[in-house]
Amino acid sequence: MAERVHKQTPASERRSDADTENVAVPVTETGEKLKAELDDLLDEIDEVLETNAEDFVKSYIQKGGE
Amino acid sequence: MAIPKVVGIETEYGILVKGGESNPVLASSVLINAYVAATSPRIGWDFDDERPGSDARGFTLDGGPDVEMHLVNSVLTNGARYYVDHAHPEISTPECRGIREAVVYDRAAEEIVRCSMEYSRSVLADDVELLLYKNNSDGKGNSYGCHENYLIDRGVPFGRLVADITPHFVTRQIFTGAGKVGSEEPGTSVSDVPFQISQRADFFEEEVGLETTLKRPIVNTRDEPHCDPVKYRRLHVIVGDANMSEVATYLKLGTTAIVLTMIEDDTFPNDLALANPVPAIRIVSHDPSLTRTIGLRDGRRMTALEVQWSILEAARRHQKRRGFASVEDADDVLNRWEQVLAGLASDRSTVADVVDWVAKERVVRAYAERHSIEGYDVRLKALDLQYHDMRPEKCIASRLGLRTIAGADEVRRAMTEPPHSTRAYFRGRLLAKWPESVVAANWDSVVLDVGRDPLRRVPMMEPLRGTRELVGSLIDSSDSVVELVTRLGATPEM
Numbered sequence: 001m002a003e004r005v006h007k008q009t010p011a012s013e014r015r016s017d018a019d020t021e022n023v024a025v026p027v028t029e030t031g032e033k034l035k036a037e038l039d040d041l042l043d044e045i046d047e048v049l050e051t052n053a054e055d056f057v058k059s060y061i062q063k064g065g066e
Numbered sequence: 067m068a069i070p071k072v073v074g075i076e077t078e079y080g081i082l083v084k085g086g087e088s089n090p091v092l093a094s095s096v097l098i099n100a101y102v103a104a105t106s107p108r109i110g111w112d113f114d115d116e117r118p119g120s121d122a123r124g125f126t127l128d129g130g131p132d133v134e135m136h137l138v139n140s141v142l143t144n145g146a147r148y149y150v151d152h153a154h155p156e157i158s159t160p161e162c163r164g165i166r167e168a169v170v171y172d173r174a175a176e177e178i179v180r181c182s183m184e185y186s187r188s189v190l191a192d193d194v195e196l197l198l199y200k201n202n203s204d205g206k207g208n209s210y211g212c213h214e215n216y217l218i219d220r221g222v223p224f225g226r227l228v229a230d231i232t233p234h235f236v237t238r239q240i241f242t243g244a245g246k247v248g249s250e251e252p253g254t255s256v257s258d259v260p261f262q263i264s265q266r267a268d269f270f271e272e273e274v275g276l277e278t279t280l281k282r283p284i285v286n287t288r289d290e291p292h293c294d295p296v297k298y299r300r301l302h303v304i305v306g307d308a309n310m311s312e313v314a315t316y317l318k319l320g321t322t323a324i325v326l327t328m329i330e331d332d333t334f335p336n337d338l339a340l341a342n343p344v345p346a347i348r349i350v351s352h353d354p355s356l357t358r359t360i361g362l363r364d365g366r367r368m369t370a371l372e373v374q375w376s377i378l379e380a381a382r383r384h385q386k387r388r389g390f391a392s393v394e395d396a397d398d399v400l401n402r403w404e405q406v407l408a409g410l411a412s413d414r415s416t417v418a419d420v421v422d423w424v425a426k427e428r429v430v431r432a433y434a435e436r437h438s439i440e441g442y443d444v445r446l447k448a449l450d451l452q453y454h455d456m457r458p459e460k461c462i463a464s465r466l467g468l469r470t471i472a473g474a475d476e477v478r479r480a481m482t483e484p485p486h487s488t489r490a491y492f493r494g495r496l497l498a499k500w501p502e503s504v505v506a507a508n509w510d511s512v513v514l515d516v517g518r519d520p521l522r523r524v525p526m527m528e529p530l531r532g533t534r535e536l537v538g539s540l541i542d543s544s545d546s547v548v549e550l551v552t553r554l555g556a557t558p559e560m
Contacts, residue, residue: 065151
């Protein structure tokens, strides 16, 4: 089990791995599909996100609870 | 010997008044009253049992936290409690015997909140709207809780319980954390901590204690069992985040119930005690790379992932030798626990559909990239807050393909019907069948108006009595609450 942990690579390294060549074709396709999905999602989020982020975040004040 | 794990979740929701005066106490009351008026006759909560100042370490605090008796407080036919706590609407799920079942009731609570928002529109001016958020911080240093409750054996020495559960509470956030843009730890800023794993980690200042609003402790000692105090303890857990991911809620409850079983059976490894749990909980939260180590009391250093693997390995050994009869769904929880740790250790993106902070970090990063945002921008914080927005048309979390485990039909049913396997069944069914006769209810009793006689309090000191199996046909076949009470008197099994 511990071995699995040690094999872990930091997120930043993994990302650059995926971006560079040496990736099999199906993986690239999956990657592109994911990217397309993420693009669609970001389009949607641009529409859904509160229009005035500054005011929204400023007005989001809560009292401590519990 | 471990006892059956009865579990429940209490969630305080963040509340905003859009287009109106910001009075969160009033707004919370309007919200809950709107729901109660639209769905059921109002049944009051009975405060006889509330002792939040009572401490598990064996003393009672003078001037302990007050129970706010004047605020709206209702019991629902699904056995839940819906009330105003401080300045937030809060729902406590009914007591559940199953881990998956508890997730269904937490989801039902979300739907109750959504309905409440809808119903409240009819009593508010046209341009006023109540907005609810299932999160735990406003990003300005104010936090509100999502508490878990677990039934445990009173015989377990409290000191050992604290020592053993702490490493799990400090490290489980790697899969239960809801994620947060920035930091609210005094002295740090968003440039030090652009994104962190947990909503709550910044607010913990003590290892163990009674408080929940100031100097919050990792292990809370509130000793209000709400059941037979000689046999049971209710562990009140305040260290967790509210989750949007159903699987994260499931893992949060399931892994903790498994760890508590190991503590009861004394099979939890004794070499995982942390040197400094309070700084450790922030070190883990502030490190989404999951590479920083925390110090153990024996001098070793481990990552949060390594601590979690060690706990899981011990749980697997326990499973092989004695099984986990005390935790419903334990085998499935163990499998999913292993999957999530493996995913976090190898390819993070494989758990973006179950771990809230991973899902949130991914979308925050992608959004920043698209809009060429370098460092902090207020839009990223807006995205963070809106991840938890309870309006379906505004919620970000529900757009990210998070995996579900509760079916839509069972969630709908759970909004009005109680679980079958705990005393919540008795409470909920009585409210549904004879609302006019239930004068008050709380976790461990129901007060009934039986006509000319004095009010009758029916104690429910055993969380696993009052189930459908034990009282279902009795309730179904009684024509009046008087008949029920008479027949109950002749039924020692209840």
